[in-house]
Amino acid sequence: MFNRDRWNEIIQALTANKLRTFLTAFGVFWGILILVLLLALTNGLRTGVTMEFANQATNTMFMWGQSTSMPYKGLNKGRRVQFKIADVGVLKEKMPQLKYVSPRLQLGGYNGSNNVTRQEKTGAFQVYGDYPEFINQRYMDILKGRWLNYSDIQKEMKNAVIGTDVVKQLYDIGEEPIGTYIQIQGVNFKVVGVFENPNTQGNNEEEANTIFIPFSSFARAFNSGDNVGWMAITAYDEYSITDIKPAVFAIMREQRTVHPDDQRAIGNFDLAERLAKLTGLFSVLSLVGYVVGALVLLSGGIGISNIMLIVVKERTNEIGVRRALGATPWTIKKQILQESLVLTIISGLAGIAVAAGVIWLMNYLLDQSGPVENFANPTVNIVVIGIALVILIIAGLLAGFIPASRATQMKPVDALRTE
Amino acid sequence: MIEISNLHKSYKTGSNYLHVLKGIDFSVKEGELVAIMGSSGSGKSTLLNILGMLDEADEGSYVLDGVPIKNLNEKIAAKYRNKFLGFIFQSFNLISYKNAMDNVALPLYYQKVGRRERDERAMHYLEKVGLADWADHLPNQLSGGQKQRVAIARALASDPKVLLADEPTGALDTKTSYEVMDLIQGINEEGRTILVVTHEPDIAQMTKRIVNLKDGRIIDDTLVDQVKALSHV
Numbered sequence: 001m002f003n004r005d006r007w008n009e010i011i012q013a014l015t016a017n018k019l020r021t022f023l024t025a026f027g028v029f030w031g032i033l034i035l036v037l038l039l040a041l042t043n044g045l046r047t048g049v050t051m052e053f054a055n056q057a058t059n060t061m062f063m064w065g066q067s068t069s070m071p072y073k074g075l076n077k078g079r080r081v082q083f084k085i086a087d088v089g090v091l092k093e094k095m096p097q098l099k100y101v102s103p104r105l106q107l108g109g110y111n112g113s114n115n116v117t118r119q120e121k122t123g124a125f126q127v128y129g130d131y132p133e134f135i136n137q138r139y140m141d142i143l144k145g146r147w148l149n150y151s152d153i154q155k156e157m158k159n160a161v162i163g164t165d166v167v168k169q170l171y172d173i174g175e176e177p178i179g180t181y182i183q184i185q186g187v188n189f190k191v192v193g194v195f196e197n198p199n200t201q202g203n204n205e206e207e208a209n210t211i212f213i214p215f216s217s218f219a220r221a222f223n224s225g226d227n228v229g230w231m232a233i234t235a236y237d238e239y240s241i242t243d244i245k246p247a248v249f250a251i252m253r254e255q256r257t258v259h260p261d262d263q264r265a266i267g268n269f270d271l272a273e274r275l276a277k278l279t280g281l282f283s284v285l286s287l288v289g290y291v292v293g294a295l296v297l298l299s300g301g302i303g304i305s306n307i308m309l310i311v312v313k314e315r316t317n318e319i320g321v322r323r324a325l326g327a328t329p330w331t332i333k334k335q336i337l338q339e340s341l342v343l344t345i346i347s348g349l350a351g352i353a354v355a356a357g358v359i360w361l362m363n364y365l366l367d368q369s370g371p372v373e374n375f376a377n378p379t380v381n382i383v384v385i386g387i388a389l390v391i392l393i394i395a396g397l398l399a400g401f402i403p404a405s406r407a408t409q410m411k412p413v414d415a416l417r418t419e
Numbered sequence: 420m421i422e423i424s425n426l427h428k429s430y431k432t433g434s435n436y437l438h439v440l441k442g443i444d445f446s447v448k449e450g451e452l453v454a455i456m457g458s459s460g461s462g463k464s465t466l467l468n469i470l471g472m473l474d475e476a477d478e479g480s481y482v483l484d485g486v487p488i489k490n491l492n493e494k495i496a497a498k499y500r501n502k503f504l505g506f507i508f509q510s511f512n513l514i515s516y517k518n519a520m521d522n523v524a525l526p527l528y529y530q531k532v533g534r535r536e537r538d539e540r541a542m543h544y545l546e547k548v549g550l551a552d553w554a555d556h557l558p559n560q561l562s563g564g565q566k567q568r569v570a571i572a573r574a575l576a577s578d579p580k581v582l583l584a585d586e587p588t589g590a591l592d593t594k595t596s597y598e599v600m601d602l603i604q605g606i607n608e609e610g611r612t613i614l615v616v617t618h619e620p621d622i623a624q625m626t627k628r629i630v631n632l633k634d635g636r637i638i639d640d641t642l643v644d645q646v647k648a649l650s651h652v
């Protein structure tokens with residue numbers, strides 16, 4: 001279809017008015033650039049946000065006691081609801097849909113005062129009392145040693161699994177933490193494992209600043225009795241936690257002597273619901289990317305079509321001359337279509353190339369600056385680029401179609417008469 | 420070579436028709452050099468365009484080199500134009516972004532002649548019109564006379580049966596006009612049939628036969644004593 005002569009013809013024609021060719025090409029360039037960039041940004045956001053969810057079981061909610069808002073069975077309103085360890089067994093028994101019910105306790109806090117010491121070194125860390133199941137709800141990579149087990153719980157072992165940042169602060173470089181002791185609020189715990197959070201983004205410092213100890217040892221060491229701070233509850237995949245959580249709350253109200261209609265007594269954070277919202281949001285964002293890009297591309301295509309119309313009009317005389325010299329209408333049409341196609345595809349490819357450059361630069365900067373919250377690895381897959389190219393070819397042909405048919409509408413004699 | 424009879428052509432202007440050609444009977448033999456004369460608006464260009472298959476007559480017959488020209492579709496018309504005819508225009512009609520050689524080669528391009536041969540033949544015709552050294556010049560780097568000579572080379576490139584020239588000297592000064600006419604006479608001497616539309620008597624005198632048009636009819640058709648253009652240069 002494209003031999004060298006035809007290329008020369010097309011290039012001669014397109015370079016005859018370089019500025020206009022450039023300006024025309026710009027519309028399509030922009031369209032495809034915006035399309036590709038928007039999709040890449042959406043992908044980046046999606047990857048970033050879903051990475052946040054990637055290190056936890058997503059069919060999960062967190063549930064805690066708040067203050068009652070209704071009096072019930074002689075109890076005043078405004079009473080603090082305190083979950084107890086016995087509630088866990090009741091929940092598991094009454095709700096077989098629940099895969100994990102992990103009671104949790106927390107000590108100190110992120111950015112709090114120093115609560116952990118080892119020899120001369122001290123630091124402020126988050127200390128959690130947990131059950132072994134918790135690692136199935138919040139995934140961790142155990143770098144050294146092991147994670148908590150039921151033996152730790154039953155024997156109330158003073159064992160601890162510590163984050164990489166804890167190691168950094170409390171140990172010298174090269175020092176082996178496993179088997180050593182740390183003091184948590186004056187109580188000695190033996191380090192049995194070191195963990196790291198897989199693919200965390202942004203706030204991984206917070207994560208790595210954490211120490212996990214057995215729930216039972218926590219209760220004993222820090223005198224929390226049979227209290228439960230809050231619960232991390234994961235349902236089996238067949239059940240949606242969002243759907244079954246009202247039943248969970250009902251059981252807890254009964255357990256804690258809370259009015260059945262008291263909605264405020266129990267607080268929760270529903271990870272599954274949050275993820276569903278975000279997923280929906282990203283579908284919308286992708287759609288917006290496609291629509292906006294397609295519209296800009298369309299206007300670019302219309303731009304090409306318009307310019308080609310002007311070109312055809314300006315070249316009416318030339319077309320007349322060519323026909324006098326023996327060009328068939330189809331030859332002329334083909335040339336106009338090819339010019340339009342070449343113009344569209346070249347400017348589209350330039351747009352894709354520049355977009356790829358911008359994306360590469362973004363990734364480079366992200367690599368340099370370290371992870372950014374909720375944004376990672378903006379990419380456009382090859383399928384999207386393939387689709388963009390197909391759209392370009394169609395746009396180029398459509399853009400050339402009207403001008404091409406206009407070009408040979410006139411009789412040669414009238415075309416020649418036009419100046 | 421050319422046989423036409425009872426040729427009619429009218430243009431529609433608004434609601435009425437302008438009857439431009441009112442029955443032309445006319446024939447040209449091979450090797451003739453004919454001037455078509457007449458005042459402005461007498462229908463000279465209309466006649467030439469019909470002969471050139473750029474336009475169609477309303478009525479009448481036209482036979483070119485034994486081939487009846489009637490109801491051609493554009494594809495065949497294009498092929499016939501390419502094969503049978505060479506055009507020379509008053510305003511040269513060179514393609515502005517193509518150099519002299521590419522302009523001359525264009526009819527061969529439409530014949531699908533390969534690039535090498537095309538360039539060779541284009542060069543040959545540029546030599547013939549004395550512009551070999553200007554082969555890679557763009558039209559706007561050439562004088563009017565040079566442009567018309569490139570156009571003549573282009574008209575010759577496909578080795579057509581008939582050259583049709585509409586006021587070929589209309590945009591040129593007298594001296595250059597005579598040079599162009601000298602070239603045309605030379606080409607005619609080689610046996611090629613040429614029709615020249617002109618309203619200038621001195622140009623017409625340089626042909627071998629003058630056909631006079633008036634009000635869409637031929638009022639006069641006479642052989643002339645050809646004046647050699649060279650004698651004026």
Ligand SMILES: Nc1ncnc2c1ncn2[C@@H]1O[C@H](COP(=O)(O)OP(=O)(O)O)[C@@H](O)[C@H]1O
Pocket residue numbers: 430431432437439457458459460461462463464465466
């Ligand atoms: N396409 C057209 N539409 C309407 N009138 C036309 C058209 N072409 C030519 N004419 C008219 O036909 C007449 C003859 O034109 P033309 O053949 O160009 O004359 P000449 O070449 O002898 O000057 C003129 O009056 C001109 O205005």
Ligand SMILES: [Mg+2]
Pocket residue numbers: 463464465585
């Ligand atoms: Mg005229």
